[in-house]
Amino acid sequence: MLARVEHPAAHPAAAWRRGGRVRRGLAVEARVAASLLDKLLACPRIGRLGLNTLLSTAGLGVRALIQAGYLVLLSRWMGAEGYGLFAGSVAVAILLGPLCGWGVAYLLSDAVGRDMSALGALWATALVQIALTGTVLVALLLIASVVFLDMRLSIGAMLLLGMAELLALPVSNMAISASLAVGRGVAASCAMCVVPAGRLVFVSGFMLGGWRGEPDHVAAMHFAGSVAGALGAMGLVWHLGGRPAWRRRRSLGRTTRDGTRYALGSLVGNGYHEIDKVLMLQMLGATAVGTYTAAFRVIGVFVLPIAALMGVALPRLYALGTSHEGAGLRRAIAIATLGYAVVATVVAAALSPLLPVLLGPDFAASSRYMLMLVPWIIPFALHQYSAIALTTRGLQGARVAVDATGLLLVVLLNLWLLQVLGRGGAVVSLLVAEVLMAAGCWAVLAASNRRAAKA
Numbered sequence: 001m002l003a004r005v006e007h008p009a010a011h012p013a014a015a016w017r018r019g020g021r022v023r024r025g026l027a028v029e030a031r032v033a034a035s036l037l038d039k040l041l042a043c044p045r046i047g048r049l050g051l052n053t054l055l056s057t058a059g060l061g062v063r064a065l066i067q068a069g070y071l072v073l074l075s076r077w078m079g080a081e082g083y084g085l086f087a088g089s090v091a092v093a094i095l096l097g098p099l100c101g102w103g104v105a106y107l108l109s110d111a112v113g114r115d116m117s118a119l120g121a122l123w124a125t126a127l128v129q130i131a132l133t134g135t136v137l138v139a140l141l142l143i144a145s146v147v148f149l150d151m152r153l154s155i156g157a158m159l160l161l162g163m164a165e166l167l168a169l170p171v172s173n174m175a176i177s178a179s180l181a182v183g184r185g186v187a188a189s190c191a192m193c194v195v196p197a198g199r200l201v202f203v204s205g206f207m208l209g210g211w212r213g214e215p216d217h218v219a220a221m222h223f224a225g226s227v228a229g230a231l232g233a234m235g236l237v238w239h240l241g242g243r244p245a246w247r248r249r250r251s252l253g254r255t256t257r258d259g260t261r262y263a264l265g266s267l268v269g270n271g272y273h274e275i276d277k278v279l280m281l282q283m284l285g286a287t288a289v290g291t292y293t294a295a296f297r298v299i300g301v302f303v304l305p306i307a308a309l310m311g312v313a314l315p316r317l318y319a320l321g322t323s324h325e326g327a328g329l330r331r332a333i334a335i336a337t338l339g340y341a342v343v344a345t346v347v348a349a350a351l352s353p354l355l356p357v358l359l360g361p362d363f364a365a366s367s368r369y370m371l372m373l374v375p376w377i378i379p380f381a382l383h384q385y386s387a388i389a390l391t392t393r394g395l396q397g398a399r400v401a402v403d404a405t406g407l408l409l410v411v412l413l414n415l416w417l418l419q420v421l422g423r424g425g426a427v428v429s430l431l432v433a434e435v436l437m438a439a440g441c442w443a444v445l446a447a448s449n450r451r452a453a454k455a
Helices: 012-018 019-037 044-097 106-113 114-149 157-183 184-208 215-239 253-270 277-282 286-302 304-319 325-359 359-390 398-423 423-454
Strands: none
Touching: 012 019, 019 044, 044 157, 044 184, 044 215, 044 253, 044 277, 044 286, 044 304, 044 325, 044 359, 106 114, 106 157, 106 253, 106 304, 106 423, 114 157, 157 184, 157 215, 157 304, 184 304, 215 304, 253 398, 277 286, 277 398, 277 423, 286 304, 286 325, 286 359, 286 423, 304 325, 304 359, 304 423, 325 359, 359 398, 398 423
């Protein structure tokens, strides 16, 4: 039986009021981002892209507020140690997340971006791929947890987290890709928010009921909210006319073969964000992970608009390829991405001292780590832009090679620097790897441009 306990200090309304200054800062950042991205609308060739970028940015702004609320609730409810154990366990599942669907999101963006009538067939293909690969990945997660992880949640809680991150969340992410592929920015914005909102609602209800913030209990609410959000995302795609065309879906063999390079690229391109938390939990303990992860998640809010722009641009860049119009679009995206990154860096640095006010005294050290992570935003933006450019120009293999090298570097540096510098070692490892990955992708792009100029 779950134990009830009064927890007035963790009351969500009080925590939300304490975060008022941070929310106002995020609002300023969102307005500046919208102003920068609004320039895309002025160009008639990419007006639709600019509009959908703004809609997606608005959706990500709402999502950022929801995630900020979720972080505030969990940090104040669970404390640094409890949150660290939960966050470190979730990171293990997130590591495997890019493999779920086996690259089918890119296949959907490519096919539907060229022919919107293919949505039903590709949506059915995506759901089957998610169900099959997600089930396999959940099983691998449980085996890895038992064999390799000394510090983690119970196996039952790991099962719930696995299903939340490897089955429910990928459905929501696929709904975002489907919405953007058919040019429906409003639907994409809604799809971005349904899973975070579901998690916030379920955890808030559990917390307001006076239940104790045990990590296993939070895992159950995290799962329930994820399932509710996934069902909402499926309803959105249905509303767009994306009824699964089961008889026209692509074969499993073809989808797996075509999606392999994208799956591997997503794994190495996103895994380096989370591997440090898994290693830190085993090497430094739950409290260290809690304070570091809280800082990283807040910084993650600031880079969400970059993800919005890349997601919106992907189908259009696929369609334009290496044409002159595609080159102009890439230049506009590069300018918007870098401009936003500069603004986000300044705002994040200004807000970093407020983290203990927002999250509670257990997270006093998080301010320092957030300030240390601020320089990461600009190389992250450059890396994301150049990586998408490689993918849409048929250079996915080069992207995978660069990102795989970066992931390996992150692992090796963390194994060394976490022992030497503690949590600061994770920051140094991330910064070094991000700069080198950005430089590597840009070098490949430059070489490709020189070859094209000679042809």
